[in-house]
Amino acid sequence: MGRARTVFFLSDRTGLTAETLGQSLLAQFDDLQYTPVSIPFIQTREAAEDVVRLIDQAATQDGLKPIVFCTLVDDAIVDLLEASAGVMVDLFGTFVGPLEQALEQRSLHRAGRSHSVANSRHYHARIEAMNFAMDNDDGTAQDYASADVILIGVSRSGKTPTCLYLALQFGLRAANYPLVEEDLQAKTLPEALRPHRRKLYGLTIDADRLVHIRQTRRPDSTYASPAQCRWELDAALRLMREEGIRHIDSTSRSIEEIAATILHETGVRRRFF
Amino acid sequence: MGRARTVFFLSDRTGLTAETLGQSLLAQFDDLQYTPVSIPFIQTREAAEDVVRLIDQAATQDGLKPIVFCTLVDDAIVDLLEASAGVMVDLFGTFVGPLEQALEQRSLHRAGRSHSVANSRHYHARIEAMNFAMDNDDGTAQDYASADVILIGVSRSGKTPTCLYLALQFGLRAANYPLVEEDLQAKTLPEALRPHRRKLYGLTIDADRLVHIRQTRRPDSTYASPAQCRWELDAALRLMREEGIRHIDSTSRSIEEIAATILHETGVRRRFF
Numbered sequence: 440m441g442r443a444r445t446v447f448f449l450s451d452r453t454g455l456t457a458e459t460l461g462q463s464l465l466a467q468f469d470d471l472q473y474t475p476v477s478i479p480f481i482q483t484r485e486a487a488e489d490v491v492r493l494i495d496q497a498a499t500q501d502g503l504k505p506i507v508f509c510t511l512v513d514d515a516i517v518d519l520l521e522a523s524a525g526v527m528v529d530l531f532g533t534f535v536g537p538l539e540q541a542l543e544q545r546s547l548h549r550a551g552r553s554h555s556v557a558n559s560r561h562y563h564a565r566i567e568a569m570n571f572a573m574d575n576d577d578g579t580a581q582d583y584a585s586a587d588v589i590l591i592g593v594s595r596s597g598k599t600p601t602c603l604y605l606a607l608q609f610g611l612r613a614a615n616y617p618l619v620e621e622d623l624q625a626k627t628l629p630e631a632l633r634p635h636r637r638k639l640y641g642l643t644i645d646a647d648r649l650v651h652i653r654q655t656r657r658p659d660s661t662y663a664s665p666a667q668c669r670w671e672l673d674a675a676l677r678l679m680r681e682e683g684i685r686h687i688d689s690t691s692r693s694i695e696e697i698a699a700t701i702l703h704e705t706g707v708r709r710r711f712f
Numbered sequence: 713m714g715r716a717r718t719v720f721f722l723s724d725r726t727g728l729t730a731e732t733l734g735q736s737l738l739a740q741f742d743d744l745q746y747t748p749v750s751i752p753f754i755q756t757r758e759a760a761e762d763v764v765r766l767i768d769q770a771a772t773q774d775g776l777k778p779i780v781f782c783t784l785v786d787d788a789i790v791d792l793l794e795a796s797a798g799v800m801v802d803l804f805g806t807f808v809g810p811l812e813q814a815l816e817q818r819s820l821h822r823a824g825r826s827h828s829v830a831n832s833r834h835y836h837a838r839i840e841a842m843n844f845a846m847d848n849d850d851g852t853a854q855d856y857a858s859a860d861v862i863l864i865g866v867s868r869s870g871k872t873p874t875c876l877y878l879a880l881q882f883g884l885r886a887a888n889y890p891l892v893e894e895d896l897q898a899k900t901l902p903e904a905l906r907p908h909r910r911k912l913y914g915l916t917i918d919a920d921r922l923v924h925i926r927q928t929r930r931p932d933s934t935y936a937s938p939a940q941c942r943w944e945l946d947a948a949l950r951l952m953r954e955e956g957i958r959h960i961d962s963t964s965r966s967i968e969e970i971a972a973t974i975l976h977e978t979g980v981r982r983r984f985f
Contacts, residue, residue, distance in 0.1 A: 453972035456736050459729045463783065464807055467819035475985040479972050506814060510736065526814040528807050534737055541779060541799040546740040565967065569873045600842050603876055694838065694880070699726035699752050712748040
């Protein structure tokens with residue numbers, strides 16, 4: 440038997456698009472073992488020729504044709520790669536022609552225009568939103584009036600990463616408020632949150648997972664004990680239900696999925712596309 | 713004249729892939745005005761039928777055929793959409809057939825397997841890396857020994873968002889150290905960084921941009937004055953050059969590009985793919 444098949448993700452820019460779509464496609468093949476190789480910033484013929492050598496080498500070593508996902512704009516570079524031993528999956532070129540027809544407009548065929556967020560207005564909105572998330576993390580500052588959304592949940596239920604992702608991907612101002620023991624014993628929404636009820640969204644998490652996460656932070660603490668975790672989660676869920684606050688279980692979902700779900704369910708408008 | 717053309721991004725999951733590739737493709741068309749509409753989580757025939765109505769409506773209102781980028785796995789749902797008035801760009805279906813041939817394996821044609829980072833090992837690595845970035849932000853804590861990379865630069869040069877992105881996207885432990893006035897006057901690397909020279913990567917930024925960013929944080933301060941910004945940037949750049957530290961200008965680059973460049977130039981291995 441040869442080695443696992445090599446899969447290349449090639450791009451003239453960051454390679455993110457090739458990786459994202461390529462991985463989604465490969466996820467449709469059960470138990471597929473492969474060795475991923477990402478090569479971004481392929482912008483010259485020389486760079487492309489080096490890549491062809493790598494593909495051909497992998498083909499020989501694996502005894503299997505590499506799959507080559509690419510988002511390359513320059514036709515000359517694509518042509519070079521077509522001559523390799525890999526199976527080309529041209530994520531870009533495949534659709535440019537049909538789009539030119541539909542839009543009745545020639546495309547630029549020019550690299551370096553791929554990332555929509557490179558422009559300065561978006562850049563500022565993202566940075567501002569990320570600053571907001573960091574400044575309004577874990578109930579330290581409370582500029583809830585400026586927030587687009589406020590995530591609530593027990594400590595380590597995934598609020599902070601989700602807030603940062605909402606800021607990065609959608610430019611949203613996402614604050615978060617950790618429901619601590621006193622909040623949960625009071626069995627009502629904390630004072631600070633009440634005026635902003637419509638912005639609230641809850642995160643829950645499986646108790647065993649929470650125990651595990653808390654154990655890595657504070658081993659053998661009450662904070663990380665199964666009894667404490669279960670009590671907090673039950674109380675938080677009850678509070679969310681009683682207050683009619685939408686919530687999602689973060690356990691088996693990626694940060695991307697949680698964020699997209701929040702956007703979808705709340706109808707909050709992203710600040711850029 | 714009709715309105716701007718509507719462009720739909722449809723998905724049975726988050727819609728991120730459809731948006732990313734769709735936007736990259738549209739960026740190849742100069743001065744194209746369009747109204748983006750993203751509809752994620754299309755998982756039932758009923759949901760698809762609603763979307764068909766939206767597409768047909770947009771076609772009538774715009775007087776232009778909508779472009780429909782989709783990453784839908786379920787053939788029955790794709791078939792429904794094909795009957796709409798939009799121009800379908802089937803980012804998924806187009807490649808599944810050729811991949812089945814190349815891999816000599818039937819695909820699952822099953823939704824919900826698209827996001828590679830949903831599994832628990834990746835989830836942990838990401839969360840841990842994001843915690844690391846937040847704990848090691850702006851020289852507060854200094855676990856540089858555990859860092860994969862340490863970003864240096866003057867205050868507000870883009871270090872924190874880049875660190876968070878490196879954590880989120882690649883699971884990397886990225887610390888950051890702000891070069892403050894004392895560091896820049898000393899004209900040598902700060903003591904704490906010297907043992908980790910090989911992990912250092914510098915960020916620079918255009919002086920006018922920096923002034924603007926600092927003004928929004930602390931208006932009319934010395935900190936935000938053009939003279940101070942220019943002096944700090946010059947001194948930081950000189951230090952990086954003298955110490956042989958690679959660096960990148962963050963001014964006209966997206967966070968994604970900066971992060972991908974750092975990975976590419978340093979050869980740091982991502983913690984997951």
